[in-house]
Amino acid sequence: MSTSTPEGSRSSDDHCTPDALLHSAPSRDVSPEDLVMAAGRDVNPKNLEWARRKLETEGPAAVEKLLP
Template sequence: MSTSTPDASRSPDDHCTPDALLHTAPARDITPEDYVMAAGRDVTPKNLDWARRKMEKEGPTAVERLLP
């Protein structure tokens, strides 16, 4: 027995929420450590310095560029 609802039986008001509305990236709360880990790098002094410079230079767009 299937638990999914066939498209034909869905209400016209039943729709999917766009992905952009489901996920947020609070850029102001991101730390250099968060940025390094999100970039897939090891947390080292060198990578933390890299993240600080990148975040200072690019602002919130630095974090946005890491998102898929």
């Protein structure tokens, strides 16, 4: 059984999230949640605290350092 859905049978609510909403840009404010998600970690209090400390010391560049 196929799990794919033909384009014609998708509901009007089934759409892609715009790219600008999926990525943080260094020129914008980066939240601890952004950093946690960019690192591939679960959003939980421990990881949010890690991200807050990292953003305090490295600023928005902390996100860039996660990229390959």
